[in-house]
Structure formats: structure tokens, C-alpha cells
Amino acid sequence: MTTGVRRRMGVEERKQQLIGVALELFSHRSPDEVSIDEIAAAAGISRPLVYHYFPGKQSLYEAALRRAADELAARFLEPPQGPLGARLLRVMGRFFDFVDDHGPGFAALMRGGPAVGSSTTNAMIDEVRQAAYEQILAHLEVDSPSARLELVVRSWVSLAETTALLWLDGRRVPRAELELQLVHDFAALAAVSAAYDTEMAGILVRIIADEPADGPFGELVGRLVALVPEIPGQRLA
Numbered sequence: 001m002t003t004g005v006r007r008r009m010g011v012e013e014r015k016q017q018l019i020g021v022a023l024e025l026f027s028h029r030s031p032d033e034v035s036i037d038e039i040a041a042a043a044g045i046s047r048p049l050v051y052h053y054f055p056g057k058q059s060l061y062e063a064a065l066r067r068a069a070d071e072l073a074a075r076f077l078e079p080p081q082g083p084l085g086a087r088l089l090r091v092m093g094r095f096f097d098f099v100d101d102h103g104p105g106f107a108a109l110m111r112g113g114p115a116v117g118s119s120t121t122n123a124m125i126d127e128v129r130q131a132a133y134e135q136i137l138a139h140l141e142v143d144s145p146s147a148r149l150e151l152v153v154r155s156w157v158s159l160a161e162t163t164a165l166l167w168l169d170g171r172r173v174p175r176a177e178l179e180l181q182l183v184h185d186f187a188a189l190a191a192v193s194a195a196y197d198t199e200m201a202g203i204l205v206r207i208i209a210d211e212p213a214d215g216p217f218g219e220l221v222g223r224l225v226a227l228v229p230e231i232p233g234q235r236l237a
Contacts, residue, residue: 015053018043023064026105031061062120069124072098073131084207085216092179099164107168132157148197152189184220
């Protein structure tokens with residue numbers, strides 16, 4: 001009979017294991033509620049050994065947050081093929097996959113947690129927002145955005161973040177509906193801005209020209225038309 005021998009991990013391998021364990025625990029409960037003892041037990045090592053690799057829970061939280069931030073930023077990557085509405089809908093699906101999988105940790109990060117307020121944490125959050133912003137500009141094929149376009153895209157990124165946080169409180173609206181609504185929100189923000197700015201109008205016309213009638217943007221137009229009552233004696237275009 002042979003006795004199983006636990007393989008000894010190298011320094012970097014052990015650190016990555018601890019980050020993964022911590023991220024898993026933070027994904028199901030607020031980081032404030034997770035202790036170093038729980039992380040050590042889940043990793044199968046002693047509490048002092050956790051401190052050997054990380055000075056404290058905040059440093060481990062920040063390391064876990066770094067991994068989560070990189071993963072979240074990657075959710076906005078999308079091949080630039082096909083209608084924009086369909087691309088944004090796929091992006092929102094992956095974004096909500098992340099929120100769904102890491103709910104408590106996502107909420108703690110945005111609302112307050114053990115590392116919130118630190119320069120490291122704030123920088124990582126800003127990196128995710130900037131990555132999302134740059135990806136949307138890439139889909140719009142715009143290198144130097146105007147002030148109005150920047151306002152539209154950054155407002156939409158912020159709206160997606162806020163919507164996800166509100167959805168986590170009870171999930172009272174079906175997730176698929178919110179994903180589609182956020183794509184419609186982008187179109188609405190762009191349309192309102194286009195009413196004030198010729199450059200934005202040109203971008204909107206270019207976007208709509210590639211959209212199929214049965215796509216997300218086409219569906220929004222159909223929903224809006226259905227809301228407008230026909231004026232007696234006149235026909236709506």
C-alpha cells in the first residue's frame with residue numbers, strides 16, 4: 001500500500017493558488033466576511049503560511065481583484081465583425097456572466113470592501129472602465145472621439161455597471177431583458193447626442209445602416225413605434 005504525498009508547490013504556484021481560492025470565496029460572500037483562516041483551510045495550508053505569501057487580507061484581496069479585473073476587462077473583447085447591436089449584446093452576455101459568477105465580490109468592489117479606496121484598487125477599477133471604453137470606440141471605428149461621443153460611451157459604461165449592481169439586489173428583472181435593454185440604452189444615448197451634434201449624427205447613421213431589422217437596434221425601433229399612437233387623419237412614416 002502506498003501513501004499519497006502532497007506535491008510541494010513553488011512560490012509563484014502557491015501564490016496563484018491562494019489568489020484563486022480567495023477569488024472563489026470572495027465571489028460567494030463579501031470579502032469583509034471571509035477570514036484568512038477560511039482561505040487557509042480552503043487552500044489546505046496553515047494561516048501563518050498564508051501570511052508568508054501575502055502580508056494581510058487586503059494584499060490578497062488586491063491580488064484577487066487584479067485577476068478579476070483582468071478577466072472582466074477581457075469580457076469586452078469582441079471581434080469587429082457583424083452589426084454593432086449583435087456585438088454589444090454578446091458583450092453584455094459575457095459581462096453579466098461575470099457579474100453572476102462573482103456577485104458579492106463585484107458588489108463589494110463597487111460599493112465598498114476591504115481594499116476599496118486604496119490607490120491600487122481605484123487604479124484597477126479605472127483600468128476596467130477604460131478597457132471597456134476603448135473597446136467600444138474600436139467597434140465604432142473611431143480613433144479620436146469627440147467630446148459628445150466620449151460622453152455617450154463613458155455614460156453607457158457607467159450605466160452598465162450601475163445596472164449590474166441594482167440587478168444583484170434581488171434579480172427582479174430577467175437578466176436577458178437587462179442585457180438587451182443596455183444595448184438599447186446605448187442606441188438611445190447615441191440618438192439623443194446625434195440630435196445635437198452632426199458628427200454624432202453621422203456615426204449613428206453609419207451604425208444603423210448596417211443593422212438588420214431583426215437585430216437589437218431594429219427591435220428597439222419597433223418597440224418605440226408601437227408606443228406612438230397614430231394621429232387621427234395622418235399616417236406615421
